[in-house]
Amino acid sequence: MDLINNLSLGFGVAFTFQNLIYGFIGCLLGTLIGVLPGIGPVATIAMLLPATYALPPIAALIMLAGIYYGAQYGGSTTAILVNLPGESSSVVTVIDGYQMARKGRAGPALAAAGLGSFFAGCVGTLILAAFAAPLTEVAFKFGPAEYFSLMILGLIGAVVLASGSLLKAVAMIVLGLLLGLVGTDVNSGVARFSFDIPELTDGIGFITIAMGVFGYGEIIANLSQPEDKREVFTGKVTGLFPTQEDFKNMIPAVLRGTAIGSMLGILPGGGALLAAFAAYTIEKKTKLRPGEVPFGQGNIRGVAAPESANNAGAQTSFIPLLTLGIPPNAVMALMVGAMTIHNIQPGPQVMTSNPELFWGLIASMWIGNAMLIILNLPLIGMWIKLLTVPYRWLFPAIVLFCAIGVYSTNNNTFDIWLVGAFGVIGYLFIKLGVEPAPLLLGFILGPMMEENLRRALLLSRGDWTVFVTRGLSASLLAAAAVLLIVVLLPSVKSKREEAFVEE
Amino acid sequence: MKIKSQKDFFSGLMFTVVGAAFGYGATSYNVGTGARMGPGYFPLLLGAILALLGAIILLKSLVVETPDGEPVGAWAWRPLFYIIAGNLLFGILLGGLPSIGFPAMGLIVAIFGTTIVVSMAGDEFKFKETIVLSIILSLMSYAAFIMLLKLQFPVWPSFISG
Numbered sequence: 001m002d003l004i005n006n007l008s009l010g011f012g013v014a015f016t017f018q019n020l021i022y023g024f025i026g027c028l029l030g031t032l033i034g035v036l037p038g039i040g041p042v043a044t045i046a047m048l049l050p051a052t053y054a055l056p057p058i059a060a061l062i063m064l065a066g067i068y069y070g071a072q073y074g075g076s077t078t079a080i081l082v083n084l085p086g087e088s089s090s091v092v093t094v095i096d097g098y099q100m101a102r103k104g105r106a107g108p109a110l111a112a113a114g115l116g117s118f119f120a121g122c123v124g125t126l127i128l129a130a131f132a133a134p135l136t137e138v139a140f141k142f143g144p145a146e147y148f149s150l151m152i153l154g155l156i157g158a159v160v161l162a163s164g165s166l167l168k169a170v171a172m173i174v175l176g177l178l179l180g181l182v183g184t185d186v187n188s189g190v191a192r193f194s195f196d197i198p199e200l201t202d203g204i205g206f207i208t209i210a211m212g213v214f215g216y217g218e219i220i221a222n223l224s225q226p227e228d229k230r231e232v233f234t235g236k237v238t239g240l241f242p243t244q245e246d247f248k249n250m251i252p253a254v255l256r257g258t259a260i261g262s263m264l265g266i267l268p269g270g271g272a273l274l275a276a277f278a279a280y281t282i283e284k285k286t287k288l289r290p291g292e293v294p295f296g297q298g299n300i301r302g303v304a305a306p307e308s309a310n311n312a313g314a315q316t317s318f319i320p321l322l323t324l325g326i327p328p329n330a331v332m333a334l335m336v337g338a339m340t341i342h343n344i345q346p347g348p349q350v351m352t353s354n355p356e357l358f359w360g361l362i363a364s365m366w367i368g369n370a371m372l373i374i375l376n377l378p379l380i381g382m383w384i385k386l387l388t389v390p391y392r393w394l395f396p397a398i399v400l401f402c403a404i405g406v407y408s409t410n411n412n413t414f415d416i417w418l419v420g421a422f423g424v425i426g427y428l429f430i431k432l433g434v435e436p437a438p439l440l441l442g443f444i445l446g447p448m449m450e451e452n453l454r455r456a457l458l459l460s461r462g463d464w465t466v467f468v469t470r471g472l473s474a475s476l477l478a479a480a481a482v483l484l485i486v487v488l489l490p491s492v493k494s495k496r497e498e499a500f501v502e503e
Numbered sequence: 504m505k506i507k508s509q510k511d512f513f514s515g516l517m518f519t520v521v522g523a524a525f526g527y528g529a530t531s532y533n534v535g536t537g538a539r540m541g542p543g544y545f546p547l548l549l550g551a552i553l554a555l556l557g558a559i560i561l562l563k564s565l566v567v568e569t570p571d572g573e574p575v576g577a578w579a580w581r582p583l584f585y586i587i588a589g590n591l592l593f594g595i596l597l598g599g600l601p602s603i604g605f606p607a608m609g610l611i612v613a614i615f616g617t618t619i620v621v622s623m624a625g626d627e628f629k630f631k632e633t634i635v636l637s638i639i640l641s642l643m644s645y646a647a648f649i650m651l652l653k654l655q656f657p658v659w660p661s662f663i664s665g
Binding site for chain 1: 510511513514517518521522525528529532533536537538539540541542543544545546549550552553556557559560563573575576577578579581582583586587589590591593594595597598610614617618621622624625626627632633636640644647648653654655656
């Protein structure tokens, strides 16, 4: 069977001693940074990315996958223990997870999150491996018009699932697309919007934007709030393992969460976030067993289901990235940037031209998940200690590592001036209530969109109807339109707003 | 006319101005036609869309009623200043400023400078604690970036290491 052959090729690549070590280090560092309150996965990955520059491509991608899973798991840990969701998709984990921690059951909550995520990750990896090959076939049928329409669908998908104003999110995408165009135009060689600054002719580095907007912007916003005494449950984490009763409740929830997550993750847009919300809603709708704790008061299903859904979604969201080369969310956009640094252009050609890398990456995702559980269950005590590090020691370290990371990208001080500017802009965004994630997505897609638009219009001799006369392209655009209309319907609109303010 | 949502008003203004600026800038490049897109075509299109979206947001902020007026709120000048200043200081100390003849001081001095300045952004600033933090961060950075990752950084001031 192809699937088995491919996977064994992948595991052959990933299972070298060296690569396992890189995967392990990635997981460790990812969790270490991800567990720090106030640092989401985007900032974590951006901060740690420079550490992979010196590695060979496969090792670097394996380490990045480790960082990615580590950062996500770290985020759940902070959600459960400090009531601070590190990223939008762990918002629902907070509701029951924190209540469990308050009742002294932080251990089972963390274990449920870890085990659920691991199971979901395994299923997600299998789905990814099974779907990658057929989807790549489809991808080769895509012309520039289809790619352009697909990107429109992806961008629309990403914003309808974001919280807050739809209009502002779309504007942020367009702003991101524009920023992505800064630098030398590949076709004409004209340096656009570079103000005769030589460093800008290479374009703005995506790490510079990510660190400035996500790193500095959020630190400034955090510092402007008075430091309220956060409750941290350090002493009370005893009895790590869930009881038999817990397992009975957990297992169906994990299964349901995984199924929902795998399906929704494939959709372009923030699949993982939607998956977590949907999984929690479904658990809430199922009947409570006699003697079970109600939702919102520390029900273990309320942790297990969204965490599994989140992880399964995170896994399957690699599908559009690897087969079509289109990042479905801000984290994946960072991964694209990381791959291009290592001279890999993600897309259908990776699988045919570089099968070791492609299947090695898929195998390393599973390894990343396994590492996580090996690493985290015994080390939970240590991560909790980290949570007690005061913020006044943390933020100077974060600023410093961002500055070092930005400098090391090009060994150029100009990037340090630029990241400072983006820090101010990031704070401005927070003050004005606009979400920065769509900006990053647009930024990565900007040059790709322009190129595909150019090619599509060149082939059609300037006829814009090409996007609706080609069947595949038209249906992608129709899907985008349907998404927009559905979100704008009054009844859905109020539901959507409700979902994001819940609790 | 009264502003009903301050946040929307100013973000709409920002999008309009930035969109217009990009659009205006794009006209200085060759725009071309659809079939032969010049370097100015796509940015002009996007700039126009952004300006339009900004204008709609702006208009909405003047028309749609909000319960609390969605104020932008006070600016956190202190953290803003010290974080950005610390960041810029890192660049100056690490690489020097050749334009005014300021020599490169290297990584270690830059870490101390940055840590001290950035720490002032917080509510409480304890000098001794900050020095200890600087020492720890220097050791960590040296071990991680110089020894382990072998990144090409100037470590010591240029007039010492030559």
